[in-house]
Amino acid sequence: MPGVYCRDIHAFSRCPRTACAPRRRREQKGSMQAGIATGKDDRARRRRLARRLIAVQEEQRLRLSRELHDDLGQMLASVALELHSIRADSAELDARLARAAQLIDQLSARVHDAAWSLRPADLDRLGLRACLEDLVSMLCAQLGVPGDVDLEALARPLDPEVALTLYRIAQEALTNIGKHARPGRVSVTAHIWDNKLRLAVEDNGQGFDGTVAPGPHHLGLAGMKERLALIGGELTVETAKGKGTAIYADVHLSD
Ligand SMILES: Nc1ncnc2c1ncn2[C@@H]1O[C@H](COP(=O)(O)OP(=O)(O)OP(=O)(O)O)[C@@H](O)[C@H]1O
Ligand SMILES: [Mg+2]
Incomplete structure (x- = not known):
């Protein structure tokens, strides 16, 4: 058997190259397949872990959303009520109290917005379409610009994981529009x-240089890409300075 010669190092020179080649090839192929299988297992394990982390x-x-809303939100509302009800005996103090009450109202509104944006949308009940329509109309009202929605x-109905992923991507893309565009x-x-299915979020704002990778403190675009990859999807960003962003x-x- 050609393989027996090959195991004996002294006999190796007697091993005709052609006789050993098929076995060697089989062994190489076997170890390559094992390597591919291990690589696949690793990737599947990493994907499972990433899904669990999400x-x-x-x-x-x-x-966090509940705590912000129920705890901090309620306390701020009580402070606001208190401040609105206090009357001082000087006009100057009254004006300062009114100003403090106004700041607490603004803080309350911010806490409410933060709690709302942290909350997973009510996708099961409302569906992705209605939830996205809500997001767009809220942003457009804040920015005072028109929104085209189709x-x-x-x-x-969509797979729940796909729906949640698309919702989070649209949420980050719209937040970016509010912050940067x-x-x-x-x-x-x-x-x-x-x-x-293609979901497109576009703006005609100031755009950015898409060829430069965002720094380590900018996580939004990278997170969108990673999240989409976990469900086998792909993210494309088209942008240039002064040309808006898509x-x-x-x-x-699934069929
Ligand atoms: N719609 C947009 N219009 C203009 N610039 C944008 C837009 N979206 C992203 N950018 C640019 O790309 C950069 C990276 O965006 P990314 O979402 O990754 O990070 P970020 O928004 O700065 O921070 P965060 O980690 O909070 O998301 C932004 O800092 C901004 O310069
Ligand atoms: Mg961002």
Whole structure:
């Protein structure tokens, strides 16, 4: 048997290359396949872990949102009530109390917004389409700009993980528009073709240099990419300085 010669190092020179080659190839192929299998196992394990981390993150967001709303929110509301009801005996003190009450009202509104944005949207009850329409109309009202929304394609039921991923991506893309874009208009649309769904979030604001990777403290775009990859989707960012920004989230739909 050619293989027996090969195990004996002294006999190796007697091993005809051609006789050993098929065995060697089989062994190499075997170890390559084992390597590929291990690589696949590792990737699957990493994906499972990342999914679990996201689920934990969603649970924490919900808990934080409740604490902000029920605890901090209620306390601020009581302080505001108290301040609004106090009357001082000098006009100057009254004005200062009114100013303090106004600041507490603003703080309350911010806490309420933060609690709301941390909360996982009511996707099960309302569906992705209605939740996204809410997000867009809120942002457009804040920015005072018109919004184009065409989300008819999301009327069909979606896998809950896909729906939550798309919601979080749209939420971050819209938050980025509010923080960085200064747009004149915002558009959020969804289309389906060839069993693929594309969610597009676009603005005609100031755009940015998409060829430069964001620094380590900028996590939004990277997070969108990673989250989408976990459900087999892909993120495309089209932007340039002065040319607005388009974020496309593509996912395959199950049959
Ligand atoms: N719609 C947009 N218009 C203009 N610039 C944008 C837009 N979206 C992203 N950017 C630019 O890309 C950078 C990276 O965005 P990213 O969401 O990763 O981080 P961030 O928003 O700065 O911080 P965070 O980690 O809180 O999301 C932003 O700092 C901004 O310069
Ligand atoms: Mg961001």
